[in-house]
Structures are given as C-alpha cells and as structure tokens.
Amino acid sequence: MIRIWLSGLLRVRGGRLLGTALGVMVAVGLLAALGGFLSTTRATMTSQSVRSVSVDWQVQVADGAHANGVLSTVRGLAGTRAALPVGYAQTSGLASRAGGTSQNTGPGAVLGLPPGYASTFPGEIRVLAGRPQGVLLAQQTAANLHAAPGDTLSIKRAGLPAVPLRVNGVVDLPLSDSLFQKVGAPPQSQPSAPPDNIVLLPQKTWHTVFGPLARARPDLVHTQIHAQRSHLLPADPAAAYSTASGSAHHAEVQLAGTGLVGDNLGAVLDAARSDALYAQLLFLFLGVPGSALAAALTWAVAQAGAGRRRREQALLRTRGATVGRLVGLAALEAAVVAVLGAAGGLGLAALVNRTAFQAGAIPLSWALAACVVGALVAGATVLLPARSDARRVTVASGRTAIERRPVPRAAWWALAAALLAGSLAVFHATSGTNYALVLAPEGTPTLSVDYWAFAGPALLWAGGAVVAWLLMDLLLRRGRPVLQRLFRPAAGALSGTVAAGLSRQSGTVVRSVVLLGLAVAFAASTAVFNSTYRQQAQVDAVLTNGADVTVTQPAVGPGAAGKVAGLPGVRHVEPLQHRFAYVGADLQDLYGVRPASIVAAGRLQDGYFAGGTARALMDRLAHRPDGLLVSAETAHDFQLHPGDQVRLRLTDARTGHLRTISFHFEGVVKEFPTAPKDSFLVANAAYIARTTGSGAAGTLLTDTGGTGQRHVAARVKHVLGPSAHVTDLPTSHTVVGSSLTAVDLAGLTRVELGFALVIGAAAGGLVLALGLAERRRTLALASVLGAKGRQLSGFVWSEAALVAVAGGACGAALGWALAQMLVKVLSGVFDPPPDHVAVPWAYLSAMAGVTVAALAVAAWAAVRHARRPPLTELREL
Numbered sequence: 098m099i100r101i102w103l104s105g106l107l108r109v110r111g112g113r114l115l116g117t118a119l120g121v122m123v124a125v126g127l128l129a130a131l132g133g134f135l136s137t138t139r140a141t142m143t144s145q146s147v148r149s150v151s152v153d154w155q156v157q158v159a160d161g162a163h164a165n166g167v168l169s170t171v172r173g174l175a176g177t178r179a180a181l182p183v184g185y186a187q188t189s190g191l192a193s194r195a196g197g198t199s200q201n202t203g204p205g206a207v208l209g210l211p212p213g214y215a216s217t218f219p220g221e222i223r224v225l226a227g228r229p230q231g232v233l234l235a236q237q238t239a240a241n242l243h244a245a246p247g248d249t250l251s252i253k254r255a256g257l258p259a260v261p262l263r264v265n266g267v268v269d270l271p272l273s274d275s276l277f278q279k280v281g282a283p284p285q286s287q288p289s290a291p292p293d294n295i296v297l298l299p300q301k302t303w304h305t306v307f308g309p310l311a312r313a314r315p316d317l318v319h320t321q322i323h324a325q326r327s328h329l330l331p332a333d334p335a336a337a338y339s340t341a342s343g344s345a346h347h348a349e350v351q352l353a354g355t356g357l358v359g360d361n362l363g364a365v366l367d368a369a370r371s372d373a374l375y376a377q378l379l380f381l382f383l384g385v386p387g388s389a390l391a392a393a394l395t396w397a398v399a400q401a402g403a404g405r406r407r408r409e410q411a412l413l414r415t416r417g418a419t420v421g422r423l424v425g426l427a428a429l430e431a432a433v434v435a436v437l438g439a440a441g442g443l444g445l446a447a448l449v450n451r452t453a454f455q456a457g458a459i460p461l462s463w464a465l466a467a468c469v470v471g472a473l474v475a476g477a478t479v480l481l482p483a484r485s486d487a488r489r490v491t492v493a494s495g496r497t498a499i500e501r502r503p504v505p506r507a508a509w510w511a512l513a514a515a516l517l518a519g520s521l522a523v524f525h526a527t528s529g530t531n532y533a534l535v536l537a538p539e540g541t542p543t544l545s546v547d548y549w550a551f552a553g554p555a556l557l558w559a560g561g562a563v564v565a566w567l568l569m570d571l572l573l574r575r576g577r578p579v580l581q582r583l584f585r586p587a588a589g590a591l592s593g594t595v596a597a598g599l600s601r602q603s604g605t606v607v608r609s610v611v612l613l614g615l616a617v618a619f620a621a622s623t624a625v626f627n628s629t630y631r632q633q634a635q636v637d638a639v640l641t642n643g644a645d646v647t648v649t650q651p652a653v654g655p656g657a658a659g660k661v662a663g664l665p666g667v668r669h670v671e672p673l674q675h676r677f678a679y680v681g682a683d684l685q686d687l688y689g690v691r692p693a694s695i696v697a698a699g700r701l702q703d704g705y706f707a708g709g710t711a712r713a714l715m716d717r718l719a720h721r722p723d724g725l726l727v728s729a730e731t732a733h734d735f736q737l738h739p740g741d742q743v744r745l746r747l748t749d750a751r752t753g754h755l756r757t758i759s760f761h762f763e764g765v766v767k768e769f770p771t772a773p774k775d776s777f778l779v780a781n782a783a784y785i786a787r788t789t790g791s792g793a794a795g796t797l798l799t800d801t802g803g804t805g806q807r808h809v810a811a812r813v814k815h816v817l818g819p820s821a822h823v824t825d826l827p828t829s830h831t832v833v834g835s836s837l838t839a840v841d842l843a844g845l846t847r848v849e850l851g852f853a854l855v856i857g858a859a860a861g862g863l864v865l866a867l868g869l870a871e872r873r874r875t876l877a878l879a880s881v882l883g884a885k886g887r888q889l890s891g892f893v894w895s896e897a898a899l900v901a902v903a904g905g906a907c908g909a910a911l912g913w914a915l916a917q918m919l920v921k922v923l924s925g926v927f928d929p930p931p932d933h934v935a936v937p938w939a940y941l942s943a944m945a946g947v948t949v950a951a952l953a954v955a956a957w958a959a960v961r962h963a964r965r966p967p968l969t970e971l972r973e974l
Contacts, residue, residue, distance in 0.1 A: 114434065117479065119859065120395025121438025122445065124388045125471040127852050129446030131384040132463030134848070137450075138376045140332035146369040147328045147337075147362065151220040151272055154324040154345065155359035157280035162355035164320040170355070174348055176327040179217050184209030184300065186307040187317040191294050192251040192259065193242035200242045201753045205294025206277060207252060209303025218323060221276065222297070223269040225822075231265030232302070235295035236822070239267045241748075252296065254310045255317060262302070269822060270295065280321070280359035293677060293684075326362060334373040338366035375923075381551065382919060386558065387849070388470065390612075390619050390856055395434075396478040397612050397860075427483030435475035439468045449848050509567055516560030520918075523553035528921045550922050554915060561618065561911035562611055569610045569903055573603040580899075587891035587898070595892050599899070606896065609865050610904045613948070616860035617908020618915055620853035620944050625916035626923070627849065628935040633927040639700050642829035643770040644671070644798035645806045648813055649822040660816050661797055666809045668800045671698035673771070674782050675795030679746040679755070680731060686773060687747070689782030689794075692719035698798050699770045704932040707765040708739070714764045722784040725760035729767055731776050737762045745778070750791035758788045771796060850940060854947050862951025865900055866958060890960045897956035901949060 156171055158164045164182050171180045186209070191202045215222045215229060222229070225236060227246030234244055244250060246266055251259040270276060273291035298306065311318040326344070330337035345360040352358075446459050446467070527550040572580070580596040599606050648661060662670040674689030692715040695701065701711040707729065708714070718724045725743055727735075737743065741762045749756040766779050786792030801809045810825040817823070916934055924930045 114430070115437075116398045117395055117475075118434045118437035118441065120391050120398055120478075121434055121471045121474050122441035123394065123852065123856060123859070124391035124474050125439050125442025125467045126445035126449070127384060127387045127391060127442075127848075128470055129443055129459050129463055129467035130449040130848055130852075132467065133446065133450040133459045135376060136332070136460050136463065139334060139373050142369045142373050142376070143330060143332055143334050143337045143366070146334065146365040147330065150361050150365055151218045152275070152323045153326040153360075153362040154322070154348070155275075155278070155280055155361065156322040156324065156348070156352070156356045157359065158320045158322065159355050159357065160315065160319075164322070167320075167352060167356045168322050170352055171322050171324050171348065174344075174351060176344060178325045178327055180322055180324040181211045181214055181217060182300075183211070183214070183321050183323050184303045184307065185319050185321060186303070186310065187255075188252050188294070188296070189255050190253040191238070191242060191296065192253070193244040193264075194249050194251075198243070200244070202238070202241045202294045203748075203755070204292070205238065205296065206292040207296045207298060207303065207307070209298050209300045209307070211300040214323075217325065221270065221272055223271060225267045225269055226818075227264070227266030229266060229268075231299065232262045233266045233268045233297040234264055235273075235297075236267060236269050238294045238296065239264075241294060250296070252306060254307070255314055257309055257313070260306050262298075262306075268297065275359075275361050275364075278359055281357045321359075322356065330366075334366055334369035338363060338370045341366055378923065382554065382923060384849075386554075386619055387623075387852055387856065390615055390860075392474040392478070393612060393615065394856060394859055395438075395474050397608050399478040399482065424480075424484050427480050430483075431475045431479040434479055435472045438475060439471045442467060442471060449851075509563060513560050513563040513567060516556050516563060520553050520556035520560055523549065523556065524918055524922070527553060528924075553922060554918050557915060557918060558615075558618075558911075561907070561914070562615055565611050565614045565907040565911070566607055568907075569607045570603060572903075573600045573606060584891070584895040587895050589891060592891075592895075595895050598892070599896060606900065609861075609900045610907065612860045613857070613900060613904030614907030614911060616853070616857040617905060617944070617948070618912035620850070620857050621909065621912025621941060622915035622919055623849050623853055624937045624940045624944075625912070625934050626919050628937040628940075629916075629920055629931050630927065632935040633931050636700075636702070636931075638826055638829045640768055640770055640772075642824050642826050643673070643796065644698065644700075645801040645803065645826045646799040646810045646813060647771065647824050648797040648799065648817065649675075649795065649824075657817060657821075658794070658797055661799055661813055664809060664812045664816065666801050666805045666812075668802050669698060671695065671798040671800070672782075672794035673699075673796040673798055674785055674793070675771070676747060676785065676789075678778060680727075680735065680743070680776075680778070683731075683734075683776065685731065686777040687745070687785070688769060688772060688777065688779045689785040690715075690718070690779060691782055692716065698800060701770075702932055704930065705766060705768040707767060709764055714766070717763045718779075718781045721761065721763065722781045723760050724763040724781065726764050726766040726779040727762060728776050728778070729765050731778070732762070732765050734776075739763065747785070747789050749789055750793075756789070770798065854944060857944055857948045858951040861900065861904065861948045862955040865897060865952055866955035893956050893959045897952045901952050905945065905948070 154171070156167060158167050168180060168182055171177055186207045188205050188207050191205055193200050222233075227233075232250065234242070234250070239245065242248075242250070244264055244267075246264055248264050249261055250264050251261050253259045270291070273295070277291045277295075307318050326341075330340055342360060342363040345358045345363055348358050349356070443459065443464055446464075450459055577596045577600055580599065581592045584592040584595045646667075648657070658670050658672050661667060671691070671694060673695075674687075676687040676689065677684055678687040679685075690699075696711050696715055701715075703710045705711060706714050706726075709717070714726060718726070725745075727737060727743070731737070735743075739762060743760045743762050744757050745760060746755045746757050748754070760780060766777075769777060769779055772779075782792070782794075799809065799813070806825040806827055810823050814821065814823045920927075920931065920934050
C-alpha cells in the first residue's frame with residue numbers, strides 16, 4: 098500500500114508536493130547560506146585583524162631587570178618568530194638650525210632602533226624624504242623644527258648637554274598610537290595622542306646619547322622588546338583572542354616580573370570578536386525571520402490542500418485504514434518533502450556560497466543544522482496536521498468541504514494588543530542612550546549578548562501578523578457590502594457571489610494576505626537595514642578620510658592648496674588646521690575650520706553635533722570667533738556648560754612656546770572628519786591663526802565630485818612630493834572602521850534580498866494559485882449555472898487584487914516599523930549611527946513588480962482553468 102500511495106502521491110499531487118518541498122528548500126537554503134557567510138565572515142575578520150598589526154607584542158622591561166635576559170626569554174617562547182630590543186627615552190626638547198634660523202620644540206620621545214627593525218616590522222615606518230637609515234624625524238616633528246634631511250638637530254637631555262646630530266630622513270609612523278602606548282595601563286589612562294616630537298636613532302647612536310642619562314635619570318629611559326608572533330590562530334575571532342591573550346599571559350608568567358607584555362595582537366582581536374558577534378546578530382535578526390517565513394510558506398502550501406487530505410483520509414478509513422496507517426502515510430509524505438527540500442536547499446546554498454561569498458563548501462555543522470530545521474518544518478507542516486486530522490476528524494466531517502472554524506474575537510484582539518505593547522516596552526528598554534546589545538569587557542575572553550533585545554522585533558512581527566489576520570477576517574465577515582462594490586467592475590453581476598464566496602472560504606484568503614504581508618515586511622525591513630548599513634559605511638569612510646581625497650602634510654601652506662585646486666578633477670579644496678592643544682593637562686587634537694564652507698566640504702551631518710544643527714553651530718563660530726566646540730567626552734570630563742570660558746594652551750608659531758588662549762564653549766561635536774573617536778576640539782581657523790601667529794593648515798579636504806578619487810590622489814602625490822600623505826575615499830572605504838565594516842557585506846545583501854524576492858513571489862503567487870485550485874470545483878459549478886467567462890475571470894482577478902492590495906498594505910506598514918526597530922536596536926553595527934534610514938526604492942519597486950507578476954501568473958492560470966468546459970473540469974476533479 099505504501100508503494101501505491103507514494104506512486105499516486107508523486108503522480109497526482111506532484112505539483113502540490115513540489116510546492117511544499119519548495120518552502121522547505123527555501124528555509125534550508127537560507128539557513129545554510131547565511132551559516133556559510135557567518136563562518137567566512139569570522140575567518141575574514143580574524144585575518145584582517147592580524148594583518149593590521151605590525152608589532153604583536155611590546156614587552157616593557159621592568160626597572161632593574163636586564164634587557165638581554167628579557168629578550169632571550171621572549172625569543173625562547175613558543176610561537177615567537179622575531180624579537181628585537183627598542184630603546185625609549187624622553188628628551189626635554191629639540192632644536193634645529195637651517196638657513197640661518199633656529200627652531201625649538203618642547204619635550205618629545207627618542208627611540209633607538211636596532212638594525213633590520215623596519216624590515217622585521219613592516220608598516221611601522223614609512224619613509225617620506227631622505228634615507229631610511231640614520232637619524233630620522235617624524236613628519237610632525239620635522240614640521241615643528243622646519244627641518245629636512247641634511248639639517249642639524251640638537252637633542253636636549255635633562256641635566257646634560259644637548260647632542261647635535263645630522264638629520265638623514267623624514268618618516269611617517271602609521272601605528273604611532275600603539276608604538277607609544279603605556280604598556281600595562283588601562284585604556285582610560287592611555288595617552289590620547291602620540292608625543293608631539295619623535296626622533297628615531299640607530300641603536301648604537303641611541304646608547305651613546307642616552308647611556309649617560311640612563312645612569313643619571315633611569316626614570317626617563319627604558320627598553321621594550323618588540324616581538325612578532327606566529328599568526329596560526331583559530332578562524333573565529335573570539336577563539337583567536339583567547340589563544341593570543343593566553344599566550345601573552347603565559348609569557349608574563351615566564352618573565353616572572355622582569356617584563357610586562359603589551360599585547361597588540363590581542364587588542365585588535367578583542368575588537369574583532371565583538372564585531373564577529375554583531376555579525377552573528379545580523380544572522381539572527383535577518384536570517385531567522387526569513388527561515389521562519391519559509392516555514393510559514395510551507396505550512397500555507399500544506400494547508401491549501403487540507404480539505405482534500407481530509408477527504409482522502411475519510412475515503413481510506415471507509416476502506417479499513419487505521420489511524421496508525423494514516424499517520425504512517427503522512428509521515429512518508431513528510432519524509433519525501435524533507436528529503437527533496439533538504440537536497441535542493443543544500444544545493445542552492447552551495448551555489449550561493451560560491452557565487453556570492455566566493456567561499457568553499459558549506460560547513461558540515463551548518464549543513465546538518467539546516468537539514469534538521471528542514472525536517473522539523475516538514476514534520477510540523479505535513480505530519481502533525483495529518484496526525485491531528487486522523488485522530489480528531491470523523492469520516493462524515495472529513496467529507497465536508499465547507500470551512501466551519503470559529504473565528505477568534507476579543508481574546509485575539511487582546512493578544513494582539515499585548516504583543517504590540519510588549520514590543521514597544523522592550524524596544525523602549527533596549528534603545529536607551531546607555532544600552533549596549535553586546536558587552537565586551539576589556540581584557541576578558543568572554544562576551545555577553547542581551548538577547549532580550551530580540552523580543553522587541555519578534556513581538557512586533559507576531560503582533561503585526563495577528564493584527565493583519567484579524568483585520569482581514571473582519572473585512573471578509575463584516576465588509577461584504579464594501580467588497581461587493583469594489584468587485585463590481587471586475588465581476589459584474591457576480592460581485593455579490595464573489596464577496597460571499599470569499600467570506601465563506603475566508604481562511605484561504607486570510608492566509609494568503611497575512612503570508613504576503615509578512616513576506617513584504619521581511620523584504621522591506623531587510624532592504625532598508627542593508628541600505629542604511631551601506632549608507633553609514635560610506636559616512637564612516639568620509640569621517641575617517643575627510644573627503645574624496647585628503648592631503649596631510651606638515652604645515653600645508655596656501656601654495657599647496659592652490660596647486661591641488663588647479664589639478665584636473667578637483668572641484669573644491671578646503672584647508673583644515675590640525676593642531677594640538679592642552680585642555681588642563683590633557684593633550685587633544687584641535688581643528689581650525691572655516692565656518693562658512695566646512696559644512697559642505699566636510700559633508701557634516703546634524704547627527705555629528707549636539708545642541709544644534711551643523712549649520713547653526715558653524716554660524717556660532719562665525720559670529721563669535723573665539724567660540725569652541727568640544728567632544729562629548731571633553732564636555733563631560735571638564736563639566737563644561739554653554740558660555741563657559743575654556744583656556745587652551747597652544748604652541749605660538751612666533752616663539753615656539755606654549756601660549757594660553759581663551760575660548761568660549763559653544764556646543765558639543767560628536768564626530769568630525771579625520772578626528773579621533775574620543776577627545777578633540779573644533780574652533781574658528783581665523784581666530785587660531787591670529788592668536789598663534791600661523792594660519793598654516795595641516796590637512797586639505799579635496800572634493801572631486803565623487804568620481805576619479807584614485808586618479809586625483811595620484812596627481813596630488815606627484816605634485817606635492819613624498820612628504821605629503823595622500824589618501825582617497827575608495828581605499829578608506831575598504832579598510833575603515835571596525836572589522837565588521839571592513840567585511841564586504843555586498844554578498845550577504847544580495848543573498849538576503851534575493852531570498853526575500855523568492856519568498857515574496859511564492860507567498861503571493863504560489864499560495865494564491867493553490868487557493869484558487871481548491872476552488873476549481875466552485876468555478877466549474879458557476880459555469881454550469883450560466884456564469885460567463887468574463888464573470889468567472891472577474892471572480893479570480895478580484896481575489897488576486899484583494900490579496901495584492903491588502904497584503905501589500907499590511908507588509909508596508911509592518912516592514913516600516915520593523916526597519917525602524919532593527920536600525921535602532923542594532924545601532925552598535927553603525928558607526929556613526931544614522932540620522933535617518935535609507936530607503937532602497939529601486940529594490941522595493943522590483944519587489945512589488947515581482948510579487949504582482951507572480952499574483953498575475955497565478956490568476957491567469959486559474960482563469961484558463963475556469964474557461965475550460967465545466968464537465969471536463971468536474972470530471973478531472
């Protein structure tokens with residue numbers, strides 16, 4: 098009997114079986130594809146984080162310990178690939194003489210580098226001018242001293258005579274923040290900026306200069322061991338961080354107090370592990386709803402044939418089939434659906450993984466998990482309903498074709514209200530100012546996620562579905578006169594019959610509307626989130642780079658700005674002063690701007706500021722030249738209020754010494770192009786130039802109109818020479834921000850939106866087609882009773898239009914609410930958070946077009962059947 102049943106199932110109900118398997122395939126394929134993306138993303142984050150580090154460890158030699166002993170210990174540790182000693186010393190000041198003039202600077206740092214340091218740790222030093230060996234000046238130091246290769250430099254030592262040296266080159270130190278970190282100090286006590294003045298000396302020269310100082314003032318001289326470690330780490334950032342930090346702790350045990358490890362490798366992996374967790378949250382927030390929707394689609398397809406299945410069960414029971422045999426046959430059908438769906442889903446996921454993510458095979462764990470989910474979906478949508486019917490439905494009731502299911506009333510409205518109220522309550526609690534979805538305590542190997550935030554979108558999703566169900570049910574029950582008038586243009590005299598038929602078989606129509614609404618909501622919310630993510634990634638790149646092309650050069654003068662402005666492809670050049678100012682004892686970045694033009698040139702957004710819009714605060718700086726904008730951290734730390742006087746100490750270009758200059762606090766700036774993320778200041782460039790005696794800019798923000806950035810950057814480098822540091826926006830876009838931002842999410846976007854299109858088309862077209870197929874008998878009888886072909890077509894097209902309009906409206910409303918909630922709850926993914934969401938109208942239009950086309954195809958197929966000879970149609974049924 099099983100063989101006969103299976104043969105008949107494939108022959109007679111093959112289309113419906115294939116439709117059910119399609120729903121399982123979508124669920125399995127989406128889960129497996131996103132699981133493959135998650136695995137690939139984690140591995141990419143780890144590799145990118147590791148590549149961003151040049152010196153993995155900076156081991157601070159303890160006072161009284163022997164540097165050679167520490168060096169020997171570090172070199173002997175498993176996993177150490179190279180280790181070199183580096184001397185650190187503090188100078189009380191620097192002086193230079195060039196062209197008959199002398200310049201002096203304040204305190205600074207002098208490093209002693211052993212031979213081969215630059216090749217052992219590539220990326221630490223970038224030569225701008227002169228030779229790569231010998232006495233090297235950092236770019237900013239060369240600007241402060243007006244020094245160039247060949248000039249004479251004097252290094253001052255506390256209590257000792259200054260030592261003259263000849264400058265051999267000028268260099269850039271891209272990783273100076275980590276190079277001058279306080280090893281072992283907590284993050285809040287780390288210096289906000291590297292030293293103002295930096296000199297690099299060969300190791301022998303350094304020992305000659307600072308050997309006497311080390312004996313007289315050992316507190317001003319110390320040694321670090323810079324080490325390069327093996328990068329054979331686990332692919333997952335959290336596991337890689339645990340391995341790297343464990344190795345650093347083991348090293349400190351072996352050093353036994355003679356050294357303290359500054360773990361740069363662990364620091365970048367520490368940041369990457371939280372970003373990896375955000376990638377997992379993206380999977381949960383965006384992938385799980387899609388799979389749940391695919392399961393709902395499978396259920397709807399199976400439910401479309403529930404009446405036929407009950408009639409078949411009733412017939413089998415009259416011929417002696419037991420309940421166990423009926424359940425066994427249903428289990429066989431569920432197994433066929435599960436196998437077909439799992440096989441198709443894994444094949445689809447493998448294709449997606451290779452084409453969209455350029456990755457290898459789907460990880461076995463994700464493939465097995467997706468297959469288990471597919472089997473559960475098949476069992477829940479095919480086996481469980483059949484088992485319930487076999488135990489509950491009698492032979493007589495199974496032969497009844499009319500739906501007689503009680504429609505919930507007040508209880509379901511109360512449930513919908515409770516779900517929506519709960520969603521709003523959770524959203525309010527999880528979108529507060531100080532709320533953090535992912536908690537990554539500094540230095541600990543574990544992360545914690547507040548999964549309570551998932552309740553907000555989940556409750557909204559469920560509440561929206563219940564509300565859509567109830568509204569549609571209310572319309573079909575109480576709105577028959579309204580429907581009759583709406584259907585009259587299409588159905589003519591049969592409009593009342595059409596409205597009555599839809600009301601009588603409301604279950605199928607309501608299922609189609611709700612499922613289509615959920616599919617549209619999923620597609621819309623996913624598309625808006627992804628579009629907003631791309632928008633903010635571009636904003637983050639502009640914040641980091643500053644403009645399409647940004648030029649950083651010591652003391653950029655008006656001549657340089659003119660040269661850049663005259664290059665082909667350049668629309669505008671905005672000079673930006675970059676100085677350092679002391680706020681009390683805290684050294685912070687100070688940016689001098691031209692208030693009239695910086696808003697457009699820096700693409701400043703209102704969200705970057707607090708206490709006013711970008712234009713309003715710039716107008717304040719224009720009308721009050723001594724106005725000052727400070728970062729939120731600075732305003733909090735120094736308890737500043739609007740109008741407070743702020744006295745900053747800046748270097749006076751005329752004397753070379755620090756000078757106290759008075760400003761007035763006018764507002765808070767949270768983000769600013771090229772500025773650090775924590776503490777910085779923004780002021781009027783004209784006021785800074787007048788009070789310090791220099792209007793030299795340190796940065797040129799170059800607008801190319803959004804095109805040809807790399808070509809313009811190449812021309813700028815050629816014109817300004819090697820001393821200018823030139824960056825372009827496309828390059829910054831690929832490497833800016835966190836590890837999550839650096840990962841290319843274009844493939845994920847295509848996959849999610851592609852699946853959303855498939856689910857939307859299936860939810861609209863497939864479910865409607867199956868519902869209309871169940872009413873073929875009704876249409877055939879109407880034809881026998883004299884209904885014209887145009888009237889029968891109107892019956893079909895009326896239902897299709899109702900499903901399209903009602904489902905689209907419910908989906909648009911729910912999708913908008915979900916998108917707003919997702920963007921707010923996942924605000925940690927965005928850097929900076931968006932002022933507004935980005936709406937991808939092109940994709941949403943395509944979604945609407947595909948859905949309408951699927952509904953039209955389903956209706957057209959039903960019309961073709963309705964126009965067939967009624968006796969032929971009834972005979973086949």
